[in-house]
Amino acid sequence: MKGLVYNNGILAGVIEKDDDGEYLFRYDEDYFVASKFPAISLTLPKSQREYRSSTLFPFFYGMLSEGINKDIQCRLYKIDENDDFTRLLLTSCDDTIGAITIKPEDDELFRVLY
Template identity: 55%
Template sequence: MRQAAVFLNNLLAGYLTEIDDSKYSFSYEENYFLDPKLPSISLTLPKDQKEYISESLFAFFYNMLSEGVNKKMQSRQFQLDENDAFGLLLKTAGSDTIGAVTVKEIINGN
């Protein structure tokens, strides 16, 4: 099981988890979820629900990935299968993303 912390403007917003090869969950961090002043991370993951489950990587996160030649290059650089969308997200969405959301891999609970 792989997991990532999801940040909005450098503030911990939630956790993205790969439950198995075909199931994912996103849950808002408790304090973030309970603060009415903080926005949802996307229109497709509103704060009216604390946890979401999907049979594929959520479109919001999938759309953060590169395509074409850039995807091939990143796959080679990080020695990942091009079809490992979650792995690519963990390696490429930690900084310098388009927009305010970043995704950082949690390794051994940290």
């Protein structure tokens, strides 16, 4: 599963979770080389193009709802409350706090929303 990461509507990179459960964030090549585009987060600087982690990157985890809103989203989208990655892809498409939005790369997953 992959998500396209946008900064103010400009494709900044891709976040994905592989079959082993490892997370990867990779800056889009055009975004990475353009000095006018800032890093999406202080914890994901443009000093390297690709990041890997065994847990969801704190920056992306911080975009997730908590408490009753998390419960509502999990019920609404019929996803496991521990599946943070799917919840990120389904709930970070619009109206996020800040400039970053994430859209599922998979059209089928995206249709769940619209």
